[in-house]
Amino acid sequence: MADEKLTQIFIMGKAYDVPVGVTIMDAMEYAGYRFTRGAGCRSGFCGACGTVYRREGEYRLEFVLGCQEMVEEGMHRTQIPFTPAPRTEYRLAELDPLENVLLQYYPEVARCVSCNTCTKACPQEIDVMDYIQAALRGDLARTAELSFDCIACGLCTMRCPADIKHYHVGQLARRLHSVSGSPIPEHLTRRMGELEAGQFNKELDELVSMDLDGLKAKYAERVIEKAVDPEEASA
Amino acid sequence: MSTLSYFPGCSLKDNAKRFEDAAFFVMEQLGSPLEELANWTCCGTVYSLTSDDLMRQIAPVRNFVRTQESGSDEIVALCAMCYNTLARTAHRINADEEERTKINAFMNKEPDYEGSVQVRHLLQVLRDTVGWDALSAKAVRPLEGLKVAAYYGCTLVRPDEVGIDDKEHPVVMADALEAVGAEPVGFPFEAECCGTYQIVDEPHLALEQSGRILRSAARAGADVIVTACPLCQHNLEQAIEALSAEEVEGLEKIQVVYFTELLAAALGADEAQMTPVVRDVLAACVPAEGGV
Secondary structure (H helix, E strand, O other), rough: OOOEEEEEEEEEEEEEEEEEOOOOHHHHHHHHOOOOOOOOOOOOOOOOEEEEEEOOOOOOOOEEEEEEEEHHHHHHEEEEOOOOOOOOOOOOOOOOOOOEEEEEEOOHHHHHHHOHHHHHHOOOOOOOOHHHHHHHOOOOOHHHOOOOOOOOOOOHHHOOOOOOOHHHHHHHHHHHHHHHHHOOOHHHHHHHHHHOOOHHHHHHHHHHHHOHHHHHHHHHHHOOOOOOOHHHHHH | OOEEEEOOOHHHHOOOOHHHHHHHHHHHHOOOOOOOOOOOOOOOOOOOOOOOOOOHHHHHHHHHHHHHHHOOOEEEOOHHHHHHHHHHHHHHHHOHHHHHHHHHHHHHOOOOOOOEEEEEHHHHHHHHHHHHHHHHHOOOOOOOOOOOOOOOOOOOOOOOOOOOOOOOOOHHHHHHHHHHOOOOOOOOOOOOOOOOOOOHHHHHHHHHHHHHHHHHHHHHOOOEEEEOOOOHHHHHHHHHHHHHOOOOOOOOOOOOHHHHHHHHOOOOOOHHOHHHHHHHHHHOOOOOOOOO
């Protein structure tokens, strides 16, 4: 620890010396913060750790995930662990996937002025404005497709001058599109049948009755699926 | 002739789909197919009259940037309101380097708008590039005997700097229909306002305006009114329903369609693809003789 290289960052306005080469989230924990909210998968998938920072001397804000971005000297950062953007209530099964359904539940979509601030705030590099524009013209399939990688961190929504709840709009579009616009995958139907027939009940019961040490051992021994090389798969 | 870079607008993907479908067919027949601009965004809906709120000019400017990226310096609009918003912004921002610089600075990390994109309406393309003779030559089903009232509304012809024709007595849409064999009928409300968005909050105002237009066209003996704007079209359709009980000669049979729908019919569009209203118009007014 003594020979570890340190760098200075600012966490919510206060200076801390933290190790070089760690993520923003690890740096916060190093500085003594404990996460009870605003931390989830720590792998860049759950969207709980939306983070905003400004580099020394820069006029622009940057938007990242705290668990993914490395600390930089002089970074001023804060976390936005929650976005106050309540989701409209709807019953998916009762919705008609018509062109105006997104506007009906999220009418503020029509306030979009195409400023593209949402896109610039997206740590997932999604074309957020383009999917909101697709929503505006009732194109459910395009909204669903473009918003597919959304992890609902909410940074777009916090930045939008038109108060659009982008990630909820994308989610509704994907739900509607999956019900009405895309084919039901064969393997899913097959697996659902297996589940309903109780094919995996025995394994599940075993896990439930296992003690903590047994579970830990099982977790350590788990077989991790080999990543598929797309070129190999198509060959 | 080459492909035209085309800006659709939101309504043309939704309740005015038939306006666009017919335009695609017409331009295909004329050998200048429309190619939809990639990643277009809302035009901005209404041109902002404030001089200091440049944020409202970004939507149209962004579409010009995407036009540039497509390798074109011209974009063709079909919806009259989109045309108006885009054309007025082009007129303003192309001439104002300072405003362009401000907008480009705001859109940082994105390509700059260079200020050279021109906006045209499809009717201008038909008149100035295709020409009435070429349009006429493609009319395999001339609309003989069909009396057409061309309704322009406001946004195609005003203000002067973007108007595609004379703002008091425009003729371009009537000329297009005449080129395919229809008989244009003049009526004094051709460039009056339809009532626009008042149809939402104060429907009686919009219906009064659109009602005057309908009655005037009916008295002039029109079988059908043609429009170039989804909002004009909507208001006139609403007025037809509202006025159906009235006794004005000709009002009971008058229909409202987009001008492209009639051009497509004349250029040989498949009847199965037409809306029932267009089929009605054709059945009632075009003599079956002549083989089609």
